[in-house]
Amino acid sequence: xxxxxxxxxxxxxxxxxxxxxxxxxxxxxxxxxxxxxxxxxxxxxxxxxxxxxxxxxxxxxxxxxxxxxxxxxxxxxxxxxxxxxxxxxxxxxxxxxxxxxxxxxxxxxxxxxxxxxxxxxxxxxxxxxxxxxxxxxxxxxxxxxxxxxxxxxxxxxxxxxxxxxxxxxxxxxxxxxxxxxxxxxxxxxxxxxxxxxxxxxxxxxxxxxxxxxxxxxxxxxxxxxxxxxxxxxxxx
Amino acid sequence: xxxxxxxxxxxxxxxxxxxxxxxxxxxxxxxxxxxxxxxxxxxxxxxxxxxxxxxxxxxxxxxxxxxxxxxxxxxxxxxxxxxxxxxxxxxxxxxxxxxxxxxxxxxxxxxxxxxxxxxxxxxxxxxxxxxxxxxxxxxxxxxxxxxxxxxxxxxxxxxxxxxxxxxxxxxxxxxxxxxxxxxxxxxxxxxxxxxxxxxxxxxxxxxxxxxxxxxxxxxxxxxxxxxxxxxxxxxx
DNA sequence: CATAAAACATGATAAAAATCATGTGGCTGG
DNA sequence: CCAGCCACATGATTTTTATCATGTTTTATG
Numbered sequence: 327x328x329x330x331x332x333x334x335x336x337x338x339x340x341x342x343x344x345x346x347x348x349x350x351x352x353x354x355x356x357x358x359x360x361x362x363x364x365x366x367x368x369x370x371x372x373x374x375x376x377x378x379x380x381x382x383x384x385x386x387x388x389x390x391x392x393x394x395x396x397x398x399x400x401x402x403x404x405x406x407x408x409x410x411x412x413x414x415x416x417x418x419x420x421x422x423x424x425x426x427x428x429x430x431x432x433x434x435x436x437x438x439x440x441x442x443x444x445x446x447x448x449x450x451x452x453x454x455x456x457x458x459x460x461x462x463x464x465x466x467x468x469x470x471x472x473x474x475x476x477x478x479x480x481x482x483x484x485x486x487x488x489x490x491x492x493x494x495x496x497x498x499x500x501x502x503x504x505x506x507x508x509x510x511x512x513x514x515x516x517x518x519x520x521x522x523x524x525x526x527x528x529x530x531x532x533x534x535x536x537x538x539x540x541x542x543x544x545x546x547x548x549x550x551x552x553x554x555x556x557x558x559x560x561x562x
Numbered sequence: 563x564x565x566x567x568x569x570x571x572x573x574x575x576x577x578x579x580x581x582x583x584x585x586x587x588x589x590x591x592x593x594x595x596x597x598x599x600x601x602x603x604x605x606x607x608x609x610x611x612x613x614x615x616x617x618x619x620x621x622x623x624x625x626x627x628x629x630x631x632x633x634x635x636x637x638x639x640x641x642x643x644x645x646x647x648x649x650x651x652x653x654x655x656x657x658x659x660x661x662x663x664x665x666x667x668x669x670x671x672x673x674x675x676x677x678x679x680x681x682x683x684x685x686x687x688x689x690x691x692x693x694x695x696x697x698x699x700x701x702x703x704x705x706x707x708x709x710x711x712x713x714x715x716x717x718x719x720x721x722x723x724x725x726x727x728x729x730x731x732x733x734x735x736x737x738x739x740x741x742x743x744x745x746x747x748x749x750x751x752x753x754x755x756x757x758x759x760x761x762x763x764x765x766x767x768x769x770x771x772x773x774x775x776x777x778x779x780x781x782x783x784x785x786x787x788x789x790x791x792x793x794x795x796x797x798x
Numbered sequence: 799c800a801t802a803a804a805a806c807a808t809g810a811t812a813a814a815a816a817t818c819a820t821g822t823g824g825c826t827g828g
Numbered sequence: 829c830c831a832g833c834c835a836c837a838t839g840a841t842t843t844t845t846a847t848c849a850t851g852t853t854t855t856a857t858g
Contacts, residue, residue, distance in 0.1 A: 398797040421700035463699035464657035470706035478756025520714025
């Protein structure tokens with residue numbers, strides 16, 4: 327079980343330079359500081375559930391979270407991977423709907439909760455923060471559109487390679503410089519790629535045979551990044 | 563060739579109650595009115611191109627536009643369909659990047675151009691409008707995420723049915739109450755569904771045989787909407 | 799109006815991916 | 829510690845989808 331220091335206030339939070347909220351005016355940061363509620367979730371726990379009403383936004387202090395939709399036939403689709411400094415739950419809040427995805431913790435994670443009213447009122451009074459939120463939304467939209475195009479046009483082999491690179495971008499390597507710094511099941515990787523679990527397992531084995539990756543249980547080591555990039559066939 | 567009345571000002575624009583801009587403060591609407599540039603594009607023309615720099619946003623007064631990405635292998639992926647009242651080009655502007663998609667006109671379309679500086683300055687000074695923009699972005703993000711999930715999990719047959727319903731939602735029917743009010747090539751429909759053109763043609767023929775739709779060149783009539791909904795296998 | 803080009807259509811085939819089946823190893827809870 | 833379950837793995841098979849080939853129809857153009 328991971329041990330966390332509860333941050334006494336937002337000024338000393340280890341995400342104070344990373345999160346969008348650092349762009350808020352000082353007075354508002356103070357308000358957040360007063361009203362925020364900090365919480366620790368253990369691996370596998372749910373921060374919020376698809377279909378329920380949002381009461382605020384969550385800011386990840388430390389940890390890893392997956393955001394996933396349930397498809398019409400009940401199959402999970404992982405929409406986003408989140409880390410320290412990321413904000414979640416704002417999408418539903420802004421469009422005034424229920425959550426369209428569930429947030430599930432991938433490893434012990436500390437999260438600050440900011441109540442809806444405060445979040446909205448700050449957004450309405452702090453144009454700078456509002457602008458940053460728009461940027462953030464724009465970036466997410468862009469990523470979603472690119473992913474959508476790849477999902478429609480690229481074979482699974484390329485998408486798996488791309489997904490491994492994406493995981494590396496998001497969570498980086500462990501101190502050894504090659505092991506992806508997150509433990510995902512093969513099924514989760516499949517739900518990120520958008521394919522059947524068996525296909526993912528099979529292709530990972532192939533990647534391993536080709537010497538691109540090394541597999542040790544849930545540990546994945548990227549041995550030849552360049553070859554992986556080539557396999558992903560990315561133009562951008 | 564369609565004939566358009568150039569709107570003399572935003573107050574009399576036929577989209578003044580539909581567009582996000584109607585949520586802006588009166589003073590800003592007046593500013594937009596002064597600085598906007600109206601333009602008519604003919605079918606097939608490009609409003610802006612993927613990869614170029616944005617100089618402002620576009621507001622569709624009347625007409626139909628497709629927004630499409632080019633995949634890494636050069637294949638088109640249509641990511642959005644737009645109509646009168648819709649705004650386009652804001653995504654790239656907000657995240658400060660080049661356009662990540664091209665906007666191409668599906669039929670003669672009248673568009674107002676609003677310069678970047680004005681748009682940004684209004685957003686920074688009009689919290690109400692900023693909030694509406696955030697809502698709009700949130701909605702788009704939501705739609706993109708749902709589409710992403712369906713692309714990953716649903717067979718092409720269901721996706722085609724869903725796409726036909728989506729086209730109907732966007733552009734509605736002609737006065738006869740059954741014909742989709744837009745002319746798209748089979749290839750464009752395929753690029754919307756995310757599949758090969760031949761597959762789309764084949765499935766449309768099947769839908770026709772089953773009596774769900776009627777095909778007359780590019781005219782598509784929806785004869786049995788309920789069955790189409792069932793075919794799309796939608797839970798939401 | 800003739801003609802070429804593009805779009806549509808459909809069958810045949812090949813490739814990709816999902817599903818089914820079976821087995822193994824590892825972890826968990828009694 | 830053992831039984832049972834679950835994740836991982838891999839082969840066989842089936843289904844789905846793309847690609848290729850060819851013909852027809854529509855549309856655009858000189």
